[in-house]
Amino acid sequence: MKQEYCLLCFQDIEEELCFTDWLRQDALLCGNCQRQLELLDIRTRIDGLPVRILYKYNDFLENMLYRYKENRDIALRDVFFHTHIKEINDKYRHWQIIIMPSSVEKIQERGFHHLKEMLRLCKVPIADPFIKKGNRKQSMQCPKERLKISQYISLEEAFHANGKSLLLIDDVLTTGSTIKHAYHLLRAHTSKIEALVLCAHPLFVEFCDKN
Secondary structure (H helix, E strand, C coil): CCCCCCCCCCCCCCCCCCCCHHHHCCCCCCCHHHCCCCCEEEEEEEEEEEEEEEEEHHHHHHHHHHHHHHHCCHCCCCCCCHHHHHHHHHHHCCCCCEEECCCCHHHHHHHCHHHHHHHHHHHHHHEEEEEEEECCCCCHHHHHHHHCCHHHHHCCCCCCCCCCCCCEEEEECCHHHHHHHHHHHHHCCCCEEEECCCECCHHHHCCCCCC
């Protein structure tokens, strides 16, 4: 069913849509809102892990994520990976998705796991095997404290990749330390791991190696 109004600003969905989006008739954001998302679609590596970054973490996306996660506007859940969900389903159909952890306290406070809801239309099997202790936000830590991430995130002992390649998915990449730690925890379970992140902090984007 065609969306009539922008899920973010509630204006007519066809407001300044590009011709391609108008033809597809599946837009969730109007053209004005879409243009404020800074598409990057770049690839880099973090300690050998191939990482694909879709967008730059700008003020617009920060506010949209805050509205979704902290103000619990769950109607926005399909917006974030909307234009890439078909590609994920096709390219990674024989893989397993591993979502980055959220603390039990944060899930209970929100009433949902933000990444699970973002990926609810994904047909690839999704696992949540990490255990996160406490509601610790990595982006708020000093460089020295960020190195202590191993004290806060662990992998369930019962986890098994069942011979599948793994796709790590996260919403925001700030320094890369969390996803790097997750990668090291998973390496013993499979021979192939990639990562896909919704957006990355501008400083990370500026200094990472792009390919």
